[in-house]
Amino acid sequence: MHAEPPRPRSAALLVLLLALGAAVAAGFIALGAWQVERLGWKQALIARVDQRLAAAPVPAPDAAHAAGLTHESAEYLRVQARGRFDFSRQTLVRATTDLGAGYWVLAPLQRDDGSWVLVNRGFIPPELRDQVPAGDATQEVVGLLRLSEPGGSLLQRNDPAQGRWYSRDVADIAAARHLQGPVAPYFIDAQAASPATGWPRAGLTVVRFSNNHLGYALTWFALAAGTVAAMGYLVLDDRRQRRLAGTSALADRRP
The missing domain is CATH 1.10.287 (Helix Hairpins)
Structure with missing residues:
Protein backbone atom coordinates (compact mmCIF):
# COMPACT_ATOMS: atom_id res chain seq x y z
CA MET A 1 0.00 0.00 0.00
CA TRP A 41 19.08 62.25 12.07
CA LYS A 42 20.05 61.03 15.55
CA GLN A 43 23.77 61.04 14.77
CA ALA A 44 23.51 64.61 13.45
CA LEU A 45 21.57 65.65 16.56
CA ILE A 46 24.12 64.14 18.93
CA ALA A 47 27.03 65.76 17.09
CA ARG A 48 25.25 69.13 17.01
CA VAL A 49 24.36 69.06 20.71
CA ASP A 50 27.85 67.97 21.77
CA GLN A 51 29.37 70.82 19.76
CA ARG A 52 27.02 73.39 21.29
CA LEU A 53 27.51 72.17 24.84
CA ALA A 54 31.25 72.70 24.45
CA ALA A 55 30.91 76.23 23.05
CA ALA A 56 31.03 79.48 25.01
CA PRO A 57 27.63 81.08 25.72
CA VAL A 58 26.39 83.73 23.30
CA PRO A 59 23.83 86.50 23.95
CA ALA A 60 20.30 85.13 23.88
CA PRO A 61 18.49 86.35 20.74
CA ASP A 62 16.05 89.18 21.35
CA ALA A 63 12.41 88.74 20.40
CA ALA A 64 12.86 90.60 17.11
CA HIS A 65 15.60 88.24 15.88
CA ALA A 66 14.19 84.97 17.21
CA ALA A 67 11.27 84.39 14.85
CA GLY A 68 13.26 82.23 12.45
CA LEU A 69 14.89 79.96 15.00
CA THR A 70 14.67 76.23 14.27
CA HIS A 71 15.71 73.09 16.11
CA GLU A 72 18.64 72.70 13.73
CA SER A 73 19.81 76.30 14.00
CA ALA A 74 19.29 77.06 17.68
CA GLU A 75 18.16 74.20 19.93
CA TYR A 76 20.63 73.56 22.80
CA LEU A 77 22.72 76.64 22.07
CA ARG A 78 24.44 77.92 25.18
CA VAL A 79 23.13 81.44 25.74
CA GLN A 80 23.20 84.12 28.38
CA ALA A 81 20.68 86.79 29.30
CA ARG A 82 20.61 89.43 32.01
CA GLY A 83 17.52 90.95 33.54
CA ARG A 84 15.16 90.97 36.49
CA PHE A 85 12.98 88.02 37.47
CA ASP A 86 9.32 88.45 38.27
CA PHE A 87 8.89 85.58 40.71
CA SER A 88 5.24 86.49 41.29
CA ARG A 89 4.42 85.21 37.80
CA GLN A 90 6.18 81.85 37.87
CA THR A 91 4.58 78.83 36.19
CA LEU A 92 4.90 75.22 37.30
CA VAL A 93 5.03 72.64 34.52
CA ARG A 94 4.74 68.94 35.30
CA ALA A 95 8.02 67.10 34.82
CA THR A 96 9.64 63.71 35.29
CA THR A 97 13.39 63.78 35.80
CA ASP A 98 16.19 61.70 37.25
CA LEU A 99 15.09 63.11 40.61
CA GLY A 100 11.55 61.81 40.20
CA ALA A 101 8.22 63.43 39.38
CA GLY A 102 7.60 67.09 40.15
CA TYR A 103 7.61 70.42 38.34
CA TRP A 104 9.75 72.69 36.22
CA VAL A 105 9.73 76.27 37.52
CA LEU A 106 9.44 78.76 34.66
CA ALA A 107 10.01 82.36 35.68
CA PRO A 108 9.77 85.40 33.36
CA LEU A 109 12.98 87.44 33.11
CA GLN A 110 12.60 91.01 31.88
CA ARG A 111 15.64 92.27 30.04
CA ASP A 112 16.92 95.84 29.89
CA ASP A 113 15.10 96.51 26.61
CA GLY A 114 11.76 95.61 28.21
CA SER A 115 11.40 92.27 26.45
CA TRP A 116 10.77 89.02 28.28
CA VAL A 117 12.30 85.56 28.15
CA LEU A 118 11.07 82.59 30.14
CA VAL A 119 13.72 80.85 32.20
CA ASN A 120 13.40 77.30 33.42
CA ARG A 121 14.97 77.75 36.83
CA GLY A 122 14.98 74.00 37.38
CA PHE A 123 13.09 71.17 39.04
CA ILE A 124 11.24 71.05 42.35
CA PRO A 125 9.60 68.05 44.05
CA PRO A 126 5.81 68.09 44.62
CA GLU A 127 6.09 69.09 48.27
CA LEU A 128 7.57 72.46 47.25
CA ARG A 129 4.74 73.29 44.85
CA ASP A 130 3.23 75.91 47.19
CA GLN A 131 6.51 77.32 48.47
CA VAL A 132 8.87 77.67 45.54
CA PRO A 133 12.11 79.29 46.71
CA ALA A 134 12.80 82.61 45.01
CA GLY A 135 16.34 83.91 44.65
CA ASP A 136 18.12 87.04 43.50
CA ALA A 137 15.76 89.06 41.34
CA THR A 138 18.49 90.57 39.15
CA GLN A 139 20.61 87.89 37.56
CA GLU A 140 22.65 86.93 34.55
CA VAL A 141 21.32 83.57 33.41
CA VAL A 142 23.43 81.10 31.49
CA GLY A 143 21.78 78.03 30.03
CA LEU A 144 20.52 76.17 26.99
CA LEU A 145 18.12 77.66 24.47
CA ARG A 146 15.02 75.48 24.05
CA LEU A 147 12.20 76.07 21.60
CA SER A 148 8.61 76.31 22.77
CA GLU A 149 6.62 73.11 23.38
CA PRO A 150 3.11 74.04 22.26
CA GLY A 151 -0.07 72.29 23.28
CA GLY A 152 0.85 69.92 26.04
CA SER A 153 2.15 66.39 26.39
CA LEU A 154 1.26 63.41 24.24
CA LEU A 155 -1.59 62.39 26.53
CA GLN A 156 -2.54 65.62 28.31
CA ARG A 157 -3.33 69.07 26.99
CA ASN A 158 -2.33 72.24 28.82
CA ASP A 159 -5.21 73.84 30.72
CA PRO A 160 -4.21 77.47 31.38
CA ALA A 161 -7.54 78.31 33.01
CA GLN A 162 -6.97 75.65 35.67
CA GLY A 163 -3.24 76.26 35.93
CA ARG A 164 -2.36 72.78 34.67
CA TRP A 165 0.71 72.75 32.46
CA TYR A 166 2.21 69.65 30.87
CA SER A 167 4.58 71.32 28.43
CA ARG A 168 6.58 74.52 28.29
CA ASP A 169 4.38 76.41 25.84
CA VAL A 170 5.95 79.86 25.75
CA ALA A 171 3.13 81.71 23.99
CA ASP A 172 0.35 80.33 26.20
CA ILE A 173 2.34 80.84 29.41
CA ALA A 174 3.16 84.43 28.42
CA ALA A 175 -0.54 85.08 27.73
CA ALA A 176 -1.65 83.44 30.98
CA ARG A 177 0.85 85.52 32.97
CA HIS A 178 -0.07 88.74 31.14
CA LEU A 179 3.47 89.58 30.09
CA GLN A 180 3.41 92.99 28.42
CA GLY A 181 5.92 93.61 25.66
CA PRO A 182 7.86 91.34 23.31
CA VAL A 183 8.34 87.76 24.54
CA ALA A 184 11.06 85.56 23.08
CA PRO A 185 9.58 82.44 21.40
CA TYR A 186 11.91 80.17 23.34
CA PHE A 187 12.87 79.49 26.94
CA ILE A 188 16.23 79.00 28.61
CA ASP A 189 17.07 75.91 30.66
CA ALA A 190 19.30 77.41 33.34
CA GLN A 191 22.58 75.61 33.88
CA ALA A 192 23.28 73.95 37.20
CA ALA A 193 25.01 75.78 40.00
CA SER A 194 28.30 74.32 41.11
CA PRO A 195 27.87 72.54 43.44
CA ALA A 196 24.18 71.82 42.73
CA THR A 197 22.38 72.52 46.00
CA GLY A 198 18.96 73.79 46.97
CA TRP A 199 15.82 74.19 44.92
CA PRO A 200 14.91 74.64 42.14
CA ARG A 201 17.51 72.17 40.85
CA ALA A 202 18.80 73.27 37.45
CA GLY A 203 20.96 71.40 34.97
CA LEU A 204 18.62 68.44 34.40
CA THR A 205 18.16 69.01 30.68
CA VAL A 206 18.42 65.73 28.79
CA VAL A 207 21.46 66.10 26.52
CA ARG A 208 22.39 62.43 26.11
CA PHE A 209 20.23 60.61 23.62
CA SER A 210 19.89 56.85 23.13
CA ASN A 211 20.74 55.71 19.63
Whole structure:
Protein backbone atom coordinates (compact mmCIF):
# COMPACT_ATOMS: atom_id res chain seq x y z
CA MET A 1 0.00 0.00 0.00
CA HIS A 2 1.52 3.25 -1.09
CA ALA A 3 1.19 6.48 0.95
CA GLU A 4 -0.71 9.07 -1.00
CA PRO A 5 1.58 12.01 -1.91
CA PRO A 6 0.59 15.48 -0.69
CA ARG A 7 -1.64 17.37 -3.04
CA PRO A 8 0.02 20.52 -4.46
CA ARG A 9 -1.46 23.89 -3.58
CA SER A 10 -3.69 25.55 -6.07
CA ALA A 11 -2.10 28.19 -8.26
CA ALA A 12 -4.44 30.83 -6.85
CA LEU A 13 -3.46 30.01 -3.24
CA LEU A 14 0.23 30.07 -4.13
CA VAL A 15 -0.09 33.47 -5.81
CA LEU A 16 -2.03 34.81 -2.82
CA LEU A 17 0.61 33.60 -0.33
CA LEU A 18 3.44 35.04 -2.42
CA ALA A 19 1.64 38.37 -2.75
CA LEU A 20 1.11 38.53 1.01
CA GLY A 21 4.76 37.65 1.60
CA ALA A 22 5.90 40.33 -0.82
CA ALA A 23 3.75 42.94 0.94
CA VAL A 24 5.09 41.93 4.35
CA ALA A 25 8.69 41.99 3.11
CA ALA A 26 8.17 45.41 1.53
CA GLY A 27 6.78 46.69 4.83
CA PHE A 28 9.79 45.38 6.74
CA ILE A 29 12.17 46.97 4.21
CA ALA A 30 10.33 50.30 4.50
CA LEU A 31 10.61 50.19 8.30
CA GLY A 32 14.31 49.36 8.04
CA ALA A 33 14.89 52.26 5.63
CA TRP A 34 13.01 54.58 8.01
CA GLN A 35 15.28 53.50 10.87
CA VAL A 36 18.34 54.18 8.71
CA GLU A 37 16.98 57.67 8.10
CA ARG A 38 16.37 58.09 11.84
CA LEU A 39 19.93 56.90 12.49
CA GLY A 40 21.33 59.71 10.35
CA TRP A 41 19.08 62.25 12.07
CA LYS A 42 20.05 61.03 15.55
CA GLN A 43 23.77 61.04 14.77
CA ALA A 44 23.51 64.61 13.45
CA LEU A 45 21.57 65.65 16.56
CA ILE A 46 24.12 64.14 18.93
CA ALA A 47 27.03 65.76 17.09
CA ARG A 48 25.25 69.13 17.01
CA VAL A 49 24.36 69.06 20.71
CA ASP A 50 27.85 67.97 21.77
CA GLN A 51 29.37 70.82 19.76
CA ARG A 52 27.02 73.39 21.29
CA LEU A 53 27.51 72.17 24.84
CA ALA A 54 31.25 72.70 24.45
CA ALA A 55 30.91 76.23 23.05
CA ALA A 56 31.03 79.48 25.01
CA PRO A 57 27.63 81.08 25.72
CA VAL A 58 26.39 83.73 23.30
CA PRO A 59 23.83 86.50 23.95
CA ALA A 60 20.30 85.13 23.88
CA PRO A 61 18.49 86.35 20.74
CA ASP A 62 16.05 89.18 21.35
CA ALA A 63 12.41 88.74 20.40
CA ALA A 64 12.86 90.60 17.11
CA HIS A 65 15.60 88.24 15.88
CA ALA A 66 14.19 84.97 17.21
CA ALA A 67 11.27 84.39 14.85
CA GLY A 68 13.26 82.23 12.45
CA LEU A 69 14.89 79.96 15.00
CA THR A 70 14.67 76.23 14.27
CA HIS A 71 15.71 73.09 16.11
CA GLU A 72 18.64 72.70 13.73
CA SER A 73 19.81 76.30 14.00
CA ALA A 74 19.29 77.06 17.68
CA GLU A 75 18.16 74.20 19.93
CA TYR A 76 20.63 73.56 22.80
CA LEU A 77 22.72 76.64 22.07
CA ARG A 78 24.44 77.92 25.18
CA VAL A 79 23.13 81.44 25.74
CA GLN A 80 23.20 84.12 28.38
CA ALA A 81 20.68 86.79 29.30
CA ARG A 82 20.61 89.43 32.01
CA GLY A 83 17.52 90.95 33.54
CA ARG A 84 15.16 90.97 36.49
CA PHE A 85 12.98 88.02 37.47
CA ASP A 86 9.32 88.45 38.27
CA PHE A 87 8.89 85.58 40.71
CA SER A 88 5.24 86.49 41.29
CA ARG A 89 4.42 85.21 37.80
CA GLN A 90 6.18 81.85 37.87
CA THR A 91 4.58 78.83 36.19
CA LEU A 92 4.90 75.22 37.30
CA VAL A 93 5.03 72.64 34.52
CA ARG A 94 4.74 68.94 35.30
CA ALA A 95 8.02 67.10 34.82
CA THR A 96 9.64 63.71 35.29
CA THR A 97 13.39 63.78 35.80
CA ASP A 98 16.19 61.70 37.25
CA LEU A 99 15.09 63.11 40.61
CA GLY A 100 11.55 61.81 40.20
CA ALA A 101 8.22 63.43 39.38
CA GLY A 102 7.60 67.09 40.15
CA TYR A 103 7.61 70.42 38.34
CA TRP A 104 9.75 72.69 36.22
CA VAL A 105 9.73 76.27 37.52
CA LEU A 106 9.44 78.76 34.66
CA ALA A 107 10.01 82.36 35.68
CA PRO A 108 9.77 85.40 33.36
CA LEU A 109 12.98 87.44 33.11
CA GLN A 110 12.60 91.01 31.88
CA ARG A 111 15.64 92.27 30.04
CA ASP A 112 16.92 95.84 29.89
CA ASP A 113 15.10 96.51 26.61
CA GLY A 114 11.76 95.61 28.21
CA SER A 115 11.40 92.27 26.45
CA TRP A 116 10.77 89.02 28.28
CA VAL A 117 12.30 85.56 28.15
CA LEU A 118 11.07 82.59 30.14
CA VAL A 119 13.72 80.85 32.20
CA ASN A 120 13.40 77.30 33.42
CA ARG A 121 14.97 77.75 36.83
CA GLY A 122 14.98 74.00 37.38
CA PHE A 123 13.09 71.17 39.04
CA ILE A 124 11.24 71.05 42.35
CA PRO A 125 9.60 68.05 44.05
CA PRO A 126 5.81 68.09 44.62
CA GLU A 127 6.09 69.09 48.27
CA LEU A 128 7.57 72.46 47.25
CA ARG A 129 4.74 73.29 44.85
CA ASP A 130 3.23 75.91 47.19
CA GLN A 131 6.51 77.32 48.47
CA VAL A 132 8.87 77.67 45.54
CA PRO A 133 12.11 79.29 46.71
CA ALA A 134 12.80 82.61 45.01
CA GLY A 135 16.34 83.91 44.65
CA ASP A 136 18.12 87.04 43.50
CA ALA A 137 15.76 89.06 41.34
CA THR A 138 18.49 90.57 39.15
CA GLN A 139 20.61 87.89 37.56
CA GLU A 140 22.65 86.93 34.55
CA VAL A 141 21.32 83.57 33.41
CA VAL A 142 23.43 81.10 31.49
CA GLY A 143 21.78 78.03 30.03
CA LEU A 144 20.52 76.17 26.99
CA LEU A 145 18.12 77.66 24.47
CA ARG A 146 15.02 75.48 24.05
CA LEU A 147 12.20 76.07 21.60
CA SER A 148 8.61 76.31 22.77
CA GLU A 149 6.62 73.11 23.38
CA PRO A 150 3.11 74.04 22.26
CA GLY A 151 -0.07 72.29 23.28
CA GLY A 152 0.85 69.92 26.04
CA SER A 153 2.15 66.39 26.39
CA LEU A 154 1.26 63.41 24.24
CA LEU A 155 -1.59 62.39 26.53
CA GLN A 156 -2.54 65.62 28.31
CA ARG A 157 -3.33 69.07 26.99
CA ASN A 158 -2.33 72.24 28.82
CA ASP A 159 -5.21 73.84 30.72
CA PRO A 160 -4.21 77.47 31.38
CA ALA A 161 -7.54 78.31 33.01
CA GLN A 162 -6.97 75.65 35.67
CA GLY A 163 -3.24 76.26 35.93
CA ARG A 164 -2.36 72.78 34.67
CA TRP A 165 0.71 72.75 32.46
CA TYR A 166 2.21 69.65 30.87
CA SER A 167 4.58 71.32 28.43
CA ARG A 168 6.58 74.52 28.29
CA ASP A 169 4.38 76.41 25.84
CA VAL A 170 5.95 79.86 25.75
CA ALA A 171 3.13 81.71 23.99
CA ASP A 172 0.35 80.33 26.20
CA ILE A 173 2.34 80.84 29.41
CA ALA A 174 3.16 84.43 28.42
CA ALA A 175 -0.54 85.08 27.73
CA ALA A 176 -1.65 83.44 30.98
CA ARG A 177 0.85 85.52 32.97
CA HIS A 178 -0.07 88.74 31.14
CA LEU A 179 3.47 89.58 30.09
CA GLN A 180 3.41 92.99 28.42
CA GLY A 181 5.92 93.61 25.66
CA PRO A 182 7.86 91.34 23.31
CA VAL A 183 8.34 87.76 24.54
CA ALA A 184 11.06 85.56 23.08
CA PRO A 185 9.58 82.44 21.40
CA TYR A 186 11.91 80.17 23.34
CA PHE A 187 12.87 79.49 26.94
CA ILE A 188 16.23 79.00 28.61
CA ASP A 189 17.07 75.91 30.66
CA ALA A 190 19.30 77.41 33.34
CA GLN A 191 22.58 75.61 33.88
CA ALA A 192 23.28 73.95 37.20
CA ALA A 193 25.01 75.78 40.00
CA SER A 194 28.30 74.32 41.11
CA PRO A 195 27.87 72.54 43.44
CA ALA A 196 24.18 71.82 42.73
CA THR A 197 22.38 72.52 46.00
CA GLY A 198 18.96 73.79 46.97
CA TRP A 199 15.82 74.19 44.92
CA PRO A 200 14.91 74.64 42.14
CA ARG A 201 17.51 72.17 40.85
CA ALA A 202 18.80 73.27 37.45
CA GLY A 203 20.96 71.40 34.97
CA LEU A 204 18.62 68.44 34.40
CA THR A 205 18.16 69.01 30.68
CA VAL A 206 18.42 65.73 28.79
CA VAL A 207 21.46 66.10 26.52
CA ARG A 208 22.39 62.43 26.11
CA PHE A 209 20.23 60.61 23.62
CA SER A 210 19.89 56.85 23.13
CA ASN A 211 20.74 55.71 19.63
CA ASN A 212 19.42 52.22 18.90
CA HIS A 213 18.31 52.88 15.33
CA LEU A 214 21.02 50.72 13.72
CA GLY A 215 19.88 47.71 15.73
CA TYR A 216 16.26 48.40 14.83
CA ALA A 217 17.15 48.74 11.14
CA LEU A 218 19.07 45.45 11.13
CA THR A 219 16.13 43.74 12.84
CA TRP A 220 13.65 44.94 10.23
CA PHE A 221 15.97 44.00 7.36
CA ALA A 222 16.52 40.55 8.91
CA LEU A 223 12.75 40.04 9.12
CA ALA A 224 12.47 41.07 5.46
CA ALA A 225 15.19 38.58 4.52
CA GLY A 226 13.44 35.87 6.53
CA THR A 227 10.16 36.59 4.75
CA VAL A 228 11.84 36.40 1.33
CA ALA A 229 13.49 33.11 2.37
CA ALA A 230 10.09 31.74 3.44
CA MET A 231 8.67 32.73 0.05
CA GLY A 232 11.53 30.92 -1.69
CA TYR A 233 10.91 27.82 0.39
CA LEU A 234 7.22 28.01 -0.46
CA VAL A 235 7.99 28.05 -4.19
CA LEU A 236 10.47 25.16 -3.94
CA ASP A 237 8.11 23.14 -1.78
CA ASP A 238 5.30 23.70 -4.27
CA ARG A 239 7.51 22.49 -7.12
CA ARG A 240 8.49 19.41 -5.07
CA GLN A 241 4.87 18.58 -4.34
CA ARG A 242 3.91 18.96 -8.00
CA ARG A 243 6.81 16.76 -9.04
CA LEU A 244 5.80 14.07 -6.55
CA ALA A 245 2.19 14.33 -7.65
CA GLY A 246 3.25 13.95 -11.29
CA THR A 247 5.45 10.94 -10.51
CA SER A 248 2.62 9.28 -8.58
CA ALA A 249 0.14 9.87 -11.40
CA LEU A 250 2.56 8.36 -13.90
CA ALA A 251 3.05 5.28 -11.71
CA ASP A 252 -0.70 4.82 -11.39
CA ARG A 253 -1.10 4.73 -15.19
CA ARG A 254 1.47 1.95 -15.65
CA PRO A 255 0.04 -1.55 -16.16
